[in-house]
Amino acid sequence: MDRIRVGFVGTGRISDLHAIEYLSNPHAEIVALCDRDASLAERRARVWGLDSPLITDDYHELVGHDTVDLVEVLLPHHLHLEAALAALEAGKAVSVQKPMCTSVADADRMVEAARGAPGPLRVFENFVFYPPVVQAKSLIDDGAIGEPLTIRIKSNPGRSETEWDVPAASRAWRQDIDQIGGGPLVLDDGHHKFALAWYFMGPAEEVHAWIGHTTAPDGFVFDAPSMVSFRFPGNRYGNLEIVYSPELDIVTEHYAQDDRIEITGTRGVIWVNRGHGQLGADVVPVQLFRDGVLTDYRDVETGWETSFVYSTRHCIEALRNGSQPQLSGKDGRDILRFAFAAEESARAGGAVRL
Ligand SMILES: NC(=O)c1ccc[n+]([C@@H]2O[C@H](COP(=O)([O-])OP(=O)(O)OC[C@H]3O[C@@H](n4cnc5c(N)ncnc54)[C@H](O)[C@@H]3O)[C@@H](O)[C@H]2O)c1
The missing domain is CATH 3.40.50.720 (NAD(P)-binding Rossmann-like Domain)
Structure with a gap:
């Protein structure tokens, strides 16, 4: 083709x-x-x-x-x-x-x-094509933080004066478990975060979660605050913290949500400081601390739409050269299993092995 x-x-x-x-x-x-x-x-x-x-x-x-x-x-x-x-x-x-x-x-x-x-x-899956995430991965692959030991991911929806219009119908099916399949934040948006954990750290072995609920002023029920912890092979760990803050003002052109990542390694720490949106106007998209020095990476595309552009471009190129575009069905399935394990764990009140 x-x-x-x-x-x-x-x-x-x-x-x-x-x-x-x-x-x-x-x-x-x-x-x-x-x-x-x-x-x-x-x-x-x-x-x-x-x-x-x-x-x-x-x-x-x-x-x-x-x-x-x-x-x-x-x-x-x-x-x-x-x-x-x-x-x-x-x-x-x-x-x-x-x-x-x-x-x-x-x-x-x-x-x-x-x-x-x-x-x-x-x-x-677009988050693994988001330029600040790709920049952080490239730094880590080059040894910038040594061996990655832990990952912390934060999903923080709030409110925004500048968010795009989301039709009521688009929100309505996300409150029907038969149509969405799980929680709007732990499963639906959570897929992105479990994909990030997989992208930076590889497949997880075990998941443990608490999932709370908060009703927004418009009646939408968020599966937050929630805390999901996971263990990777080789004494490596991670967590996903999800908080809905009804009065937190997010700068965004898309959904009113901020996303942040922190990865700690044997000799450094790397941060991705934004995703769907950002907290405040002047957020440094990627930062690295190592050898006593904090380095800002500002020359990175940050619009959330770029994650869609690069994901789509990757697919077009893969189809043209006959290779498998990411995520493969098997990878998507494994990430879905990871997300469902969080919900299973919260229901059962114990860890779920993958
Ligand atoms: N990657 C991301 O960051 C991201 C963000 C938002 C949504 N999504 C995903 O995109 C998908 C769509 O989400 P959305 O927010 O655009 O939802 P939406 O409700 O805005 O759009 C869904 C559309 O499907 C149409 N539809 C429903 N049943 C149909 C049928 N049987 N035949 C034909 N059309 C039908 C609806 O009329 C609607 O226009 C979901 O899988 C969602 O998880 C991904």
């Missing part, structure tokens, strides 16, 4: 960030849009300036269309499996948004289906 022709299934909130790279990459083109609200798909086509795309409210029509090489599944979670299976069966490459499924058993089914299909299947 030299020019990747993509069809979006689901043209809701997040499709805007998926479109950015497809609209500017000379090796890609958006040729089809599907949404059960076809008028929304039509609106997106107009705003994105698409040239006569297929518009449909039935994803079976989209996945069966011979102009489509790659199907982007951008649906509520309970629909991911069915849509991905249909696309794989139709011989298409599939990029399915995280979390890939609402159970590990369904993720296994998706991985199995991809094994026998032309595919490939990839799970869309």
Whole structure:
């Protein structure tokens, strides 16, 4: 495939960030849009300036269309499996948004289906393509902090004057356990954080969690404050702290959430100081402390949309050269298992071995 022709299934909130790279990459083109609200798909086509795309409210029509090489599944979670299976069966490459499924058993089914299909299947995970994260990983791989020993990840939703508009329908399905599959912060957003832990430290062996609940002024119930701890092979540890702070003002153009990471090694410490948004105007995206010196890395792209741009660019390049784009179905499945283990642990009141 030299020019990747993509069809979006689901043209809701997040499709805007998926479109950015497809609209500017000379090796890609958006040729089809599907949404059960076809008028929304039509609106997106107009705003994105698409040239006569297929518009449909039935994803079976989209996945069966011979102009489509790659199907982007951008649906509520309970629909991911069915849509991905249909696309794989139709011989298409599939990029399915995280979390890939609402159970590990369904993720296994998706991985199995991809094994026998032309595919490939990839799970869309953008945080591991976010430039400050990639910069931190590259410094660590170059030995900047010695051997990494622990990772601390923080998810901190709050409020924002500058956040983007999130339609009520887009929030509503995230309060229905049958559609979302788990907690909005521990499972849905948590997928990103478990992917980060996996990216920096490798697969975890054991998980232990407490999950609390807080109701926001608009009635949305967050699965926070929550604390998830994990152990990696080789005497290495990590945790994910999730706090919803209703009166904390976040600087953002997207979701009202701040994300931070701290990785401690045998001779240094590295920080990623922002993600969806940031605390205050002048946040240094990446900092390294080593040999008594604190170094700021300011020359890094920081817009959260860049994580989507680089994740999408990576997928286009992988499809063009016939390699497996990240995350593979198996990696997505393992990260999903990690996230579900946190919920299992909180329910059972003890550690869960992976
Ligand atoms: N990577 C990230 O940071 C990130 C951020 C937000 C959302 N997401 C993921 O993207 C996906 C979509 O999330 P969203 O926020 O855009 O949701 P959304 O509710 O805004 O959009 C979903 C769209 O799917 C459409 N839809 C529902 N059922 C359908 C069906 N049967 N056929 C066709 N269309 C149907 C809806 O009409 C809606 O327009 C989810 O998997 C979510 O986890 C990822």
